[in-house]
Amino acid sequence: MRARRRRKPASYGFGFLDENAKKELRRALLKAVAIPGHQVPYASREMPIARGFGTGGLQVTLALLGDDDTVKVIDQGSDVSVNAANLRKFFALVCPGVRETTRTADATVIQTRHRIPEQRLRDDQILVFQVPYPDALVVVEPSAAKRREMHGAANYARLWTKLYEDMVAFDEITISHRYPTRIAGHYVIDPSPIPRWDVPKLNMADCLYLFGAGREKRIYAVPPHTPAEPLSFSDVPFRVEDFTDEHGHRRACARCRATDTFLDELPGADGVKTYQCSDIDHCTETAKAEPCERSSKSAA
Amino acid sequence: MTTALDVPAVYCPKHRQRLFRQLLDCMARPGSVADLAAWIDGAPAALAVLAALCDSEVSVADQQGLLTDGDWRFLESPQSTVPAARFIFVDGATAPAPNFEPALGALTTPEQGATIVIRVSGLGTTGPKVRLSGPGIASHRDLALGTLHPDWIERRAAWCRFFPLGVDLILCDESRVAALPRTTRVARMEIHR
Ligand SMILES: [Zn+2]
Numbered sequence: 263m264r265a266r267r268r269r270k271p272a273s274y275g276f277g278f279l280d281e282n283a284k285k286e287l288r289r290a291l292l293k294a295v296a297i298p299g300h301q302v303p304y305a306s307r308e309m310p311i312a313r314g315f316g317t318g319g320l321q322v323t324l325a326l327l328g329d330d331d332t333v334k335v336i337d338q339g340s341d342v343s344v345n346a347a348n349l350r351k352f353f354a355l356v357c358p359g360v361r362e363t364t365r366t367a368d369a370t371v372i373q374t375r376h377r378i379p380e381q382r383l384r385d386d387q388i389l390v391f392q393v394p395y396p397d398a399l400v401v402v403e404p405s406a407a408k409r410r411e412m413h414g415a416a417n418y419a420r421l422w423t424k425l426y427e428d429m430v431a432f433d434e435i436t437i438s439h440r441y442p443t444r445i446a447g448h449y450v451i452d453p454s455p456i457p458r459w460d461v462p463k464l465n466m467a468d469c470l471y472l473f474g475a476g477r478e479k480r481i482y483a484v485p486p487h488t489p490a491e492p493l494s495f496s497d498v499p500f501r502v503e504d505f506t507d508e509h510g511h512r513r514a515c516a517r518c519r520a521t522d523t524f525l526d527e528l529p530g531a532d533g534v535k536t537y538q539c540s541d542i543d544h545c546t547e548t549a550k551a552e553p554c555e556r557s558s559k560s561a562a
Numbered sequence: 563m564t565t566a567l568d569v570p571a572v573y574c575p576k577h578r579q580r581l582f583r584q585l586l587d588c589m590a591r592p593g594s595v596a597d598l599a600a601w602i603d604g605a606p607a608a609l610a611v612l613a614a615l616c617d618s619e620v621s622v623a624d625q626q627g628l629l630t631d632g633d634w635r636f637l638e639s640p641q642s643t644v645p646a647a648r649f650i651f652v653d654g655a656t657a658p659a660p661n662f663e664p665a666l667g668a669l670t671t672p673e674q675g676a677t678i679v680i681r682v683s684g685l686g687t688t689g690p691k692v693r694l695s696g697p698g699i700a701s702h703r704d705l706a707l708g709t710l711h712p713d714w715i716e717r718r719a720a721w722c723r724f725f726p727l728g729v730d731l732i733l734c735d736e737s738r739v740a741a742l743p744r745t746t747r748v749a750r751m752e753i754h755r
Contacts, residue, residue, distance in 0.1 A: 281575055285617050288582045289648075292615070293673040295589045296730040296743035298697050302673045326586075328579040385591075407670075414669030414726060446697045446745065448725060466700075470590045485590045488697040 277324045278356040283307050287325035287481070291472065294483040299449025300413070301396050301480040309476070316375060317476030319392035320349065323373045326388060326472075329359025334369035339377040339526075339540035349373065366543050376439075378460040380523050380544040383469035385486060391454040396475035396482065398442040398452040416448045421493065429498050441500075444491045445484055453490075459502045459524040464490035505537070515539045518549035571603035572613040573636050581614035585732070588741040593694040593705040595686040599737040608651060608681045608734035612637055615677075616649055623647035628681065647676060654680035654733070657713035664721065664729050672726035675744065684708035685735040691751045698743070704751065708735055715748055 277284060283305075290304040309317045327333065333353045337346040341364035350362050363369050366379045373390045383389060399409040402420040412418070421442060428436050439455040443464060453464060454473060464471060464484050471484040484490055494500035505513045505525050512521045516528075516536045523544060525537040539545035571577050584596040602610045609629070613636065616622055621642035622629075628651055634641070644650055645663050652658070667675035682689075685708040692715065695702045707715075710733065721744075722728035728744030742748065 276575060277579075281578070282617050282619065285578075285615060286619065288586075289615055289620065290673070291586060292589050292677070293730070295586065295698075296741075296745070297672050297726050298745065300672055300726060326583065328576070328583065410670040414672065470586070483590075485698040487700045 276329070276357060277327055279307060279321065279324050283321075284325045287321055290481045291322065291325065291483070294472070294481045295470070295485050297449075298485055298488050299445030299451045299482055301475075301478075301482045304479055304481055306476050306479040316345075316349070316373070316392035318474030318479075318481070319373050319375070319390050319476075320352075320474070321476065322390045322472050322474035322481060323353065323371060324356070326371055326390070327353065327357045327360055329357065331357075331370045332361040332363050332368055333357075334363050334366065334372045334543075335374075336372065336377060336379070336541075336543075337375045339524075340542050342542065345375070364543055365547075366541075367547075376455050376457075377524070377540060378456055378463045380539070380541045381547075382463075383467065385468040387469045389469055389471050391456075391471065391473045393452070393454045393473045393475040393480075394477070395440065395452055396473065396478050396480040398440070398450045400452075413449055416450075418444075418450050418493075421450060425493055426495070429495060434498060435494065435500070438503075442493045444489075444493060446488050446490075449482075450493065451482060451484070457503055457524055458492070458500070461490070461492045461500070462502070466490075513537045515545060515548075518545045520545070520548045523548075570605055570613075570636065571601065572605045572610040577601045577610075578614045581610050585611065585614060585739065585741070588732070588739055589730070589743055590698050591703075592696065592698045592742055592746040593703040593740055595705070595738050595740045597738050602737065606681070606734070607737050607739050608679050609633060611679050611732055611734060611739060612639075612649060612651060620648040621646060623650045626653055628653060648674070650676050650678045652678065652680055654682040654708075654710040654714055657711045658717050662717075666721055666727040666729060669726070672728070675721075675727060676729050677732060678729055679732045679734060680710065680714065681734055682708040682710045683735050685733055685738050685740060693749045693751050694742070694746050695749075696746045699746070705740060707733070715750075718742070719748070 290302045294302045335346040335350040337343040354362050366381045371388050375392045402424050403409045440452050441458050441461050442450050443453050444450050467486050473482045492500040507513050514521045515538050517538050523539045526540045528536045530536045580601045588596050598607050616637050616639045618638040622639040623642050623644045664676035686706050689706050689708045691704050691706045693702050693704050731742040733740050
Protein backbone atom coordinates (compact mmCIF):
# COMPACT_ATOMS: atom_id res chain seq x y z
CA MET A 263 0.00 0.00 0.00
CA ARG A 264 1.34 3.37 -0.93
CA ALA A 265 -0.03 5.70 1.64
CA ARG A 266 -0.41 4.74 5.26
CA ARG A 267 -3.87 5.31 6.61
CA ARG A 268 -3.92 8.38 8.76
CA ARG A 269 -4.13 7.71 12.45
CA LYS A 270 -7.61 8.03 13.81
CA PRO A 271 -8.10 11.60 15.05
CA ALA A 272 -9.34 10.03 18.27
CA SER A 273 -7.60 12.37 20.69
CA TYR A 274 -9.30 15.44 19.23
CA GLY A 275 -12.76 14.13 18.50
CA PHE A 276 -15.89 15.70 19.94
CA GLY A 277 -15.30 16.74 23.52
CA PHE A 278 -11.48 16.89 23.32
CA LEU A 279 -10.91 13.76 25.43
CA ASP A 280 -10.54 10.40 23.73
CA GLU A 281 -13.37 7.91 24.05
CA ASN A 282 -11.57 5.73 26.61
CA ALA A 283 -10.86 8.71 28.86
CA LYS A 284 -14.51 9.70 28.68
CA LYS A 285 -15.66 6.18 29.48
CA GLU A 286 -13.43 6.04 32.52
CA LEU A 287 -14.80 9.37 33.72
CA ARG A 288 -18.34 8.19 33.03
CA ARG A 289 -17.83 4.96 35.01
CA ALA A 290 -16.43 7.01 37.89
CA LEU A 291 -19.37 9.44 37.67
CA LEU A 292 -21.94 6.63 37.89
CA LYS A 293 -20.21 5.15 40.94
CA ALA A 294 -19.96 8.61 42.51
CA VAL A 295 -23.72 9.02 42.14
CA ALA A 296 -24.37 5.50 43.43
CA ILE A 297 -22.26 6.17 46.54
CA PRO A 298 -23.20 9.76 47.45
CA GLY A 299 -20.25 11.76 48.80
CA HIS A 300 -17.61 9.07 48.20
CA GLN A 301 -14.51 10.29 46.37
CA VAL A 302 -14.08 7.96 43.39
CA PRO A 303 -10.54 7.88 41.97
CA TYR A 304 -9.92 8.23 38.24
CA ALA A 305 -6.89 8.71 36.01
CA SER A 306 -6.68 12.43 35.29
CA ARG A 307 -5.64 13.27 31.73
CA GLU A 308 -3.36 16.05 30.62
CA MET A 309 -5.46 19.09 29.83
CA PRO A 310 -4.60 22.26 27.93
CA ILE A 311 -4.87 24.29 31.13
CA ALA A 312 -2.68 24.18 34.21
CA ARG A 313 -3.75 21.94 37.06
CA GLY A 314 -5.42 23.96 39.77
CA PHE A 315 -7.42 25.90 37.18
CA GLY A 316 -10.33 23.53 37.23
CA THR A 317 -9.04 20.53 35.29
CA GLY A 318 -11.25 18.22 37.37
CA GLY A 319 -14.41 20.14 36.63
CA LEU A 320 -13.35 20.53 33.01
CA GLN A 321 -12.91 16.78 32.55
CA VAL A 322 -16.27 16.03 34.15
CA THR A 323 -18.00 18.56 31.91
CA LEU A 324 -16.31 17.16 28.79
CA ALA A 325 -17.45 13.65 29.75
CA LEU A 326 -21.02 14.94 30.05
CA LEU A 327 -21.47 17.22 27.04
CA GLY A 328 -23.34 16.26 23.90
CA ASP A 329 -24.23 18.39 20.91
CA ASP A 330 -27.70 19.05 22.34
CA ASP A 331 -26.38 20.69 25.53
CA THR A 332 -26.32 24.35 26.54
CA VAL A 333 -23.36 25.19 28.75
CA LYS A 334 -22.79 27.99 31.24
CA VAL A 335 -19.57 28.69 33.14
CA ILE A 336 -19.34 30.82 36.26
CA ASP A 337 -16.33 31.95 38.22
CA GLN A 338 -17.32 33.31 41.65
CA GLY A 339 -20.78 34.02 40.26
CA SER A 340 -19.54 35.80 37.15
CA ASP A 341 -19.97 34.63 33.56
CA VAL A 342 -17.76 37.39 32.22
CA SER A 343 -14.49 36.82 34.08
CA VAL A 344 -11.60 35.83 31.82
CA ASN A 345 -11.52 32.28 33.24
CA ALA A 346 -15.24 31.72 32.79
CA ALA A 347 -15.35 33.19 29.29
CA ASN A 348 -12.30 31.19 28.17
CA LEU A 349 -13.68 27.92 29.49
CA ARG A 350 -17.04 28.54 27.85
CA LYS A 351 -15.33 29.26 24.52
CA PHE A 352 -13.23 26.12 24.91
CA PHE A 353 -16.36 23.98 25.37
CA ALA A 354 -17.99 25.52 22.30
CA LEU A 355 -14.78 24.97 20.30
CA VAL A 356 -14.20 21.31 21.17
CA CYS A 357 -17.89 20.35 21.35
CA PRO A 358 -19.40 21.53 18.04
CA GLY A 359 -23.14 22.04 18.44
CA VAL A 360 -23.00 22.89 22.14
CA ARG A 361 -24.61 26.25 22.77
CA GLU A 362 -23.09 28.80 25.15
CA THR A 363 -25.23 30.77 27.55
CA THR A 364 -24.91 33.05 30.55
CA ARG A 365 -28.52 32.49 31.58
CA THR A 366 -28.91 29.97 34.37
CA ALA A 367 -32.41 29.04 33.23
CA ASP A 368 -31.21 28.13 29.72
CA ALA A 369 -28.26 25.93 30.73
CA THR A 370 -28.32 22.14 30.84
CA VAL A 371 -24.78 21.87 32.23
CA ILE A 372 -23.20 24.57 34.42
CA GLN A 373 -19.56 24.48 35.44
CA THR A 374 -18.79 26.57 38.47
CA ARG A 375 -16.00 27.81 40.65
CA HIS A 376 -16.94 28.98 44.14
CA ARG A 377 -20.70 29.55 43.79
CA ILE A 378 -24.04 27.83 43.33
CA PRO A 379 -26.50 29.93 41.29
CA GLU A 380 -29.15 31.73 43.36
CA GLN A 381 -31.95 30.45 41.16
CA ARG A 382 -33.01 26.95 42.21
CA LEU A 383 -31.73 24.50 39.61
CA ARG A 384 -34.14 22.13 37.90
CA ASP A 385 -34.08 18.34 37.60
CA ASP A 386 -32.83 18.60 34.01
CA GLN A 387 -29.75 20.60 35.03
CA ILE A 388 -26.34 19.45 36.23
CA LEU A 389 -23.94 21.63 38.22
CA VAL A 390 -20.25 20.70 37.93
CA PHE A 391 -17.92 22.07 40.62
CA GLN A 392 -14.23 22.76 40.16
CA VAL A 393 -12.68 21.38 43.34
CA PRO A 394 -9.20 22.39 44.53
CA TYR A 395 -9.18 20.21 47.69
CA PRO A 396 -11.57 17.26 47.67
CA ASP A 397 -11.10 15.87 51.17
CA ALA A 398 -12.74 17.44 54.22
CA LEU A 399 -10.55 15.29 56.50
CA VAL A 400 -7.29 16.81 55.29
CA VAL A 401 -7.36 19.33 58.16
CA VAL A 402 -7.16 16.52 60.74
CA GLU A 403 -5.36 13.63 58.98
CA PRO A 404 -2.33 13.97 56.66
CA SER A 405 -2.35 10.35 55.43
CA ALA A 406 -4.60 9.76 52.42
CA ALA A 407 -4.85 6.03 53.21
CA LYS A 408 -6.02 6.75 56.75
CA ARG A 409 -8.50 9.33 55.48
CA ARG A 410 -10.01 6.75 53.14
CA GLU A 411 -10.47 4.35 56.08
CA MET A 412 -12.08 7.07 58.16
CA HIS A 413 -14.46 7.97 55.33
CA GLY A 414 -15.40 4.34 54.71
CA ALA A 415 -16.25 3.83 58.38
CA ALA A 416 -17.90 7.28 58.58
CA ASN A 417 -15.53 7.98 61.44
CA TYR A 418 -15.54 11.76 61.74
CA ALA A 419 -14.80 12.01 65.47
CA ARG A 420 -11.62 14.00 64.89
CA LEU A 421 -13.35 16.41 62.54
CA TRP A 422 -16.04 17.00 65.19
CA THR A 423 -13.31 17.63 67.76
CA LYS A 424 -11.66 20.18 65.48
CA LEU A 425 -14.97 21.99 64.97
CA TYR A 426 -15.62 21.91 68.71
CA GLU A 427 -12.23 23.43 69.48
CA ASP A 428 -12.96 26.18 66.93
CA MET A 429 -16.25 26.85 68.59
CA VAL A 430 -14.73 27.10 72.07
CA ALA A 431 -11.98 29.40 70.82
CA PHE A 432 -14.08 31.70 68.64
CA ASP A 433 -17.63 31.21 69.90
CA GLU A 434 -18.70 30.10 66.49
CA ILE A 435 -17.59 27.78 63.74
CA THR A 436 -15.10 29.87 61.81
CA ILE A 437 -15.13 28.05 58.51
CA SER A 438 -16.16 30.53 55.83
CA HIS A 439 -15.67 28.34 52.76
CA ARG A 440 -15.43 24.59 52.09
CA TYR A 441 -17.84 23.91 54.94
CA PRO A 442 -17.78 20.16 55.81
CA THR A 443 -21.13 18.71 54.84
CA ARG A 444 -22.51 15.25 55.52
CA ILE A 445 -24.19 13.54 52.60
CA ALA A 446 -27.01 11.02 53.11
CA GLY A 447 -25.90 10.40 56.68
CA HIS A 448 -22.51 8.90 55.81
CA TYR A 449 -19.73 10.63 53.89
CA VAL A 450 -18.59 14.13 54.84
CA ILE A 451 -17.55 16.11 51.75
CA ASP A 452 -15.64 19.27 51.05
CA PRO A 453 -18.27 21.07 48.97
CA SER A 454 -15.50 23.15 47.27
CA PRO A 455 -14.92 26.82 48.22
CA ILE A 456 -18.55 27.89 48.07
CA PRO A 457 -19.69 30.30 50.81
CA ARG A 458 -21.83 28.99 53.67
CA TRP A 459 -24.72 30.76 51.90
CA ASP A 460 -24.69 28.06 49.21
CA VAL A 461 -24.38 24.99 51.42
CA PRO A 462 -28.15 24.61 52.12
CA LYS A 463 -28.73 24.44 48.36
CA LEU A 464 -27.02 21.03 48.34
CA ASN A 465 -29.75 19.62 50.56
CA MET A 466 -32.67 17.88 48.84
CA ALA A 467 -32.03 19.62 45.53
CA ASP A 468 -33.81 18.89 42.26
CA CYS A 469 -30.59 18.95 40.22
CA LEU A 470 -27.53 16.70 40.24
CA TYR A 471 -24.28 18.05 41.71
CA LEU A 472 -20.96 16.66 40.45
CA PHE A 473 -17.54 17.52 41.87
CA GLY A 474 -14.25 17.13 39.98
CA ALA A 475 -10.80 17.47 41.58
CA GLY A 476 -8.14 17.28 38.86
CA ARG A 477 -4.99 17.39 40.97
CA GLU A 478 -6.21 14.75 43.43
CA LYS A 479 -7.99 12.84 40.65
CA ARG A 480 -11.25 12.40 42.49
CA ILE A 481 -14.90 12.67 41.49
CA TYR A 482 -17.81 12.81 43.91
CA ALA A 483 -21.49 13.63 43.75
CA VAL A 484 -24.54 14.78 45.62
CA PRO A 485 -27.57 13.29 43.88
CA PRO A 486 -30.91 15.11 43.80
CA HIS A 487 -33.25 14.66 46.78
CA THR A 488 -30.37 13.69 49.04
CA PRO A 489 -29.83 15.02 52.57
CA ALA A 490 -26.78 17.29 52.85
CA GLU A 491 -26.20 18.55 56.38
CA PRO A 492 -23.46 21.03 57.31
CA LEU A 493 -21.74 19.75 60.45
CA SER A 494 -22.86 21.76 63.46
CA PHE A 495 -23.67 21.56 67.15
CA SER A 496 -27.12 21.91 68.67
CA ASP A 497 -26.07 24.95 70.72
CA VAL A 498 -24.14 26.53 67.83
CA PRO A 499 -26.27 25.96 64.77
CA PHE A 500 -24.99 26.36 61.24
CA ARG A 501 -25.48 29.91 60.00
CA VAL A 502 -25.13 31.44 56.57
CA GLU A 503 -23.37 34.78 56.09
CA ASP A 504 -25.11 37.73 57.69
CA PHE A 505 -25.76 40.75 55.45
CA THR A 506 -27.33 42.95 58.09
CA ASP A 507 -26.09 46.56 58.24
CA GLU A 508 -25.33 48.58 61.39
CA HIS A 509 -29.01 49.61 61.66
CA GLY A 510 -30.22 46.04 61.63
CA HIS A 511 -31.49 46.16 58.03
CA ARG A 512 -30.74 43.48 55.49
CA ARG A 513 -28.40 45.00 52.93
CA ALA A 514 -29.74 45.19 49.38
CA CYS A 515 -27.91 44.79 46.10
CA ALA A 516 -26.99 48.24 44.78
CA ARG A 517 -27.85 47.15 41.25
CA CYS A 518 -31.07 45.08 41.49
CA ARG A 519 -32.16 45.91 45.08
CA ALA A 520 -32.50 42.19 45.97
CA THR A 521 -32.34 41.44 49.69
CA ASP A 522 -32.21 37.66 49.38
CA THR A 523 -28.91 37.03 47.60
CA PHE A 524 -25.25 36.53 48.46
CA LEU A 525 -23.59 39.94 48.19
CA ASP A 526 -20.07 40.92 47.20
CA GLU A 527 -18.60 43.90 49.03
CA LEU A 528 -17.27 46.52 46.64
CA PRO A 529 -15.18 49.52 47.67
CA GLY A 530 -16.89 52.68 46.47
CA ALA A 531 -15.06 55.69 45.00
CA ASP A 532 -15.69 57.76 48.12
CA GLY A 533 -14.54 55.01 50.46
CA VAL A 534 -18.11 53.92 51.19
CA LYS A 535 -18.66 50.21 50.64
CA THR A 536 -21.38 49.12 48.28
CA TYR A 537 -22.89 45.68 47.91
CA GLN A 538 -23.85 43.81 44.80
CA CYS A 539 -25.13 40.31 43.96
CA SER A 540 -22.28 37.89 43.40
CA ASP A 541 -24.47 35.95 40.93
CA ILE A 542 -24.40 38.34 37.95
CA ASP A 543 -27.01 36.52 35.87
CA HIS A 544 -29.45 36.44 38.77
CA CYS A 545 -28.81 40.13 39.40
CA THR A 546 -29.49 40.99 35.76
CA GLU A 547 -32.69 38.94 35.71
CA THR A 548 -33.87 40.49 38.99
CA ALA A 549 -33.11 44.00 37.74
CA LYS A 550 -35.21 43.27 34.63
CA ALA A 551 -38.09 41.79 36.61
CA GLU A 552 -38.10 44.36 39.39
CA PRO A 553 -40.56 46.94 37.94
CA CYS A 554 -43.28 44.26 37.63
CA GLU A 555 -42.59 42.95 41.12
CA ARG A 556 -42.78 46.43 42.50
CA SER A 557 -46.13 47.12 40.86
CA SER A 558 -47.54 43.76 41.94
CA LYS A 559 -46.37 44.43 45.49
CA SER A 560 -47.98 47.86 45.57
CA ALA A 561 -51.17 46.39 44.12
CA ALA A 562 -51.29 43.76 46.83
CA MET B 563 -12.02 -2.08 5.04
CA THR B 564 -14.25 -1.26 7.96
CA THR B 565 -16.57 1.63 7.40
CA ALA B 566 -18.68 3.56 9.86
CA LEU B 567 -21.69 1.66 8.56
CA ASP B 568 -20.37 -1.62 10.00
CA VAL B 569 -20.26 -0.26 13.53
CA PRO B 570 -23.55 -0.76 15.40
CA ALA B 571 -25.13 2.48 16.61
CA VAL B 572 -24.52 1.74 20.30
CA TYR B 573 -20.74 1.97 19.75
CA CYS B 574 -20.81 5.39 18.10
CA PRO B 575 -19.39 8.12 20.33
CA LYS B 576 -22.41 10.36 19.89
CA HIS B 577 -24.81 7.59 20.86
CA ARG B 578 -22.64 6.52 23.78
CA GLN B 579 -22.80 10.07 25.12
CA ARG B 580 -26.60 10.09 24.92
CA LEU B 581 -26.79 6.64 26.50
CA PHE B 582 -24.47 7.71 29.31
CA ARG B 583 -26.54 10.80 30.10
CA GLN B 584 -29.67 8.65 30.31
CA LEU B 585 -27.86 6.23 32.61
CA LEU B 586 -26.54 9.07 34.77
CA ASP B 587 -30.08 10.39 35.13
CA CYS B 588 -31.35 6.89 35.96
CA MET B 589 -28.64 6.40 38.59
CA ALA B 590 -29.37 9.84 40.09
CA ARG B 591 -33.11 9.06 40.16
CA PRO B 592 -33.40 5.40 41.12
CA GLY B 593 -36.36 3.57 39.65
CA SER B 594 -37.07 6.14 36.96
CA VAL B 595 -37.35 4.41 33.60
CA ALA B 596 -35.57 5.79 30.53
CA ASP B 597 -36.32 4.68 26.99
CA LEU B 598 -33.13 4.35 24.94
CA ALA B 599 -34.85 3.37 21.67
CA ALA B 600 -33.74 6.50 19.80
CA TRP B 601 -30.06 5.66 20.32
CA ILE B 602 -29.76 1.90 20.02
CA ASP B 603 -31.08 1.12 16.53
CA GLY B 604 -32.85 -2.03 17.70
CA ALA B 605 -29.97 -3.38 19.78
CA PRO B 606 -30.92 -4.66 23.25
CA ALA B 607 -30.78 -1.94 25.93
CA ALA B 608 -28.48 -4.13 28.04
CA LEU B 609 -25.90 -4.25 25.25
CA ALA B 610 -26.18 -0.47 24.89
CA VAL B 611 -25.40 -0.06 28.59
CA LEU B 612 -22.29 -2.22 28.27
CA ALA B 613 -21.27 -0.41 25.07
CA ALA B 614 -21.62 2.98 26.77
CA LEU B 615 -19.45 2.06 29.74
CA CYS B 616 -17.09 -0.82 28.97
CA ASP B 617 -13.77 -1.01 27.16
CA SER B 618 -10.52 -2.93 27.40
CA GLU B 619 -9.90 -1.54 30.89
CA VAL B 620 -12.85 -3.21 32.63
CA SER B 621 -13.72 -6.88 32.92
CA VAL B 622 -17.15 -8.25 32.11
CA ALA B 623 -18.69 -11.51 33.35
CA ASP B 624 -21.27 -13.25 31.16
CA GLN B 625 -21.78 -16.72 32.63
CA GLN B 626 -24.90 -17.41 30.60
CA GLY B 627 -23.28 -16.56 27.27
CA LEU B 628 -25.73 -13.76 26.47
CA LEU B 629 -23.16 -11.84 24.42
CA THR B 630 -22.15 -12.88 20.90
CA ASP B 631 -18.57 -13.05 19.61
CA GLY B 632 -19.34 -9.86 17.69
CA ASP B 633 -20.45 -8.10 20.88
CA TRP B 634 -17.21 -9.07 22.63
CA ARG B 635 -15.15 -7.83 19.71
CA PHE B 636 -16.73 -4.38 19.84
CA LEU B 637 -16.72 -4.17 23.64
CA GLU B 638 -13.01 -5.10 23.81
CA SER B 639 -13.49 -6.03 27.49
CA PRO B 640 -11.64 -8.98 29.01
CA GLN B 641 -14.00 -11.77 30.05
CA SER B 642 -14.03 -12.53 33.71
CA THR B 643 -15.60 -14.59 36.47
CA VAL B 644 -18.44 -13.13 38.52
CA PRO B 645 -16.42 -12.35 41.69
CA ALA B 646 -13.65 -10.60 39.71
CA ALA B 647 -15.80 -8.66 37.23
CA ARG B 648 -16.49 -4.93 37.30
CA PHE B 649 -19.56 -5.46 35.12
CA ILE B 650 -21.78 -8.53 35.25
CA PHE B 651 -24.38 -9.27 32.61
CA VAL B 652 -27.17 -11.69 33.55
CA ASP B 653 -30.65 -12.76 32.58
CA GLY B 654 -32.88 -11.73 35.48
CA ALA B 655 -35.71 -14.17 34.76
CA THR B 656 -33.82 -16.91 36.58
CA ALA B 657 -32.68 -16.67 40.20
CA PRO B 658 -28.99 -16.02 40.90
CA ALA B 659 -27.13 -19.25 41.67
CA PRO B 660 -26.25 -19.75 45.36
CA ASN B 661 -22.55 -19.33 44.49
CA PHE B 662 -23.16 -16.11 42.53
CA GLU B 663 -21.07 -13.66 44.55
CA PRO B 664 -20.30 -10.30 42.92
CA ALA B 665 -17.57 -7.96 44.17
CA LEU B 666 -18.91 -5.61 46.86
CA GLY B 667 -15.83 -3.37 47.06
CA ALA B 668 -14.14 -2.57 50.37
CA LEU B 669 -14.60 0.18 52.96
CA THR B 670 -11.82 2.20 51.33
CA THR B 671 -12.80 1.26 47.74
CA PRO B 672 -16.59 0.84 47.60
CA GLU B 673 -16.54 1.93 43.95
CA GLN B 674 -15.13 -1.51 43.16
CA GLY B 675 -18.50 -3.06 43.98
CA ALA B 676 -19.83 -4.56 40.73
CA THR B 677 -22.34 -3.04 38.36
CA ILE B 678 -24.84 -5.77 37.48
CA VAL B 679 -26.66 -5.32 34.20
CA ILE B 680 -29.82 -7.42 34.41
CA ARG B 681 -31.92 -8.31 31.40
CA VAL B 682 -35.68 -8.55 31.97
CA SER B 683 -38.88 -7.99 30.00
CA GLY B 684 -41.66 -5.52 30.72
CA LEU B 685 -39.63 -3.20 32.92
CA GLY B 686 -41.87 -0.55 34.44
CA THR B 687 -45.04 -2.08 33.03
CA THR B 688 -45.48 -5.65 34.27
CA GLY B 689 -44.53 -7.88 37.17
CA PRO B 690 -44.39 -7.22 40.90
CA LYS B 691 -44.15 -3.62 41.99
CA VAL B 692 -41.67 -2.36 44.55
CA ARG B 693 -41.66 0.94 46.42
CA LEU B 694 -38.30 2.68 46.37
CA SER B 695 -36.89 5.35 48.66
CA GLY B 696 -33.50 6.85 49.46
CA PRO B 697 -31.08 9.29 47.81
CA GLY B 698 -32.36 10.52 44.45
CA ILE B 699 -36.02 9.96 45.37
CA ALA B 700 -38.12 12.82 46.77
CA SER B 701 -40.46 10.66 48.85
CA HIS B 702 -40.93 7.33 47.15
CA ARG B 703 -41.09 5.93 43.64
CA ASP B 704 -42.82 2.75 42.52
CA LEU B 705 -41.29 0.45 39.94
CA ALA B 706 -42.67 -2.65 38.23
CA LEU B 707 -39.80 -5.11 37.93
CA GLY B 708 -41.01 -6.99 34.83
CA THR B 709 -39.81 -10.58 34.71
CA LEU B 710 -37.11 -10.10 37.37
CA HIS B 711 -36.91 -13.17 39.61
CA PRO B 712 -37.72 -12.08 43.20
CA ASP B 713 -34.54 -13.71 44.53
CA TRP B 714 -32.54 -10.88 42.94
CA ILE B 715 -34.10 -8.34 45.28
CA GLU B 716 -33.39 -10.54 48.32
CA ARG B 717 -29.81 -11.21 47.32
CA ARG B 718 -29.30 -7.53 46.54
CA ALA B 719 -30.46 -6.61 50.04
CA ALA B 720 -27.80 -8.93 51.47
CA TRP B 721 -25.05 -7.55 49.17
CA CYS B 722 -25.97 -3.97 50.06
CA ARG B 723 -26.39 -4.55 53.78
CA PHE B 724 -23.19 -2.84 54.87
CA PHE B 725 -23.01 0.54 53.15
CA PRO B 726 -20.80 1.74 51.49
CA LEU B 727 -20.15 -1.83 50.29
CA GLY B 728 -22.57 -3.16 47.72
CA VAL B 729 -23.58 -3.58 44.10
CA ASP B 730 -25.43 -1.28 41.74
CA LEU B 731 -28.08 -2.76 39.46
CA ILE B 732 -29.08 -1.58 36.01
CA LEU B 733 -32.28 -3.28 34.90
CA CYS B 734 -32.84 -3.41 31.15
CA ASP B 735 -35.66 -4.65 28.97
CA GLU B 736 -35.74 -4.45 25.18
CA SER B 737 -35.24 -0.69 25.06
CA ARG B 738 -35.72 0.67 28.58
CA VAL B 739 -33.48 0.94 31.63
CA ALA B 740 -33.80 1.73 35.33
CA ALA B 741 -31.13 1.76 38.01
CA LEU B 742 -31.08 0.57 41.60
CA PRO B 743 -27.91 1.95 43.20
CA ARG B 744 -26.84 0.41 46.50
CA THR B 745 -28.42 3.24 48.52
CA THR B 746 -31.97 2.54 47.35
CA ARG B 747 -34.31 0.95 49.87
CA VAL B 748 -36.65 -1.52 48.21
CA ALA B 749 -39.97 -2.45 49.81
CA ARG B 750 -42.32 -5.03 48.37
CA MET B 751 -45.81 -3.95 47.47
CA GLU B 752 -48.86 -6.13 47.03
CA ILE B 753 -48.62 -8.17 43.88
CA HIS B 754 -51.17 -7.10 41.28
CA ARG B 755 -51.76 -9.21 38.24
ZN1 LIG C 1 -28.34 42.28 42.36
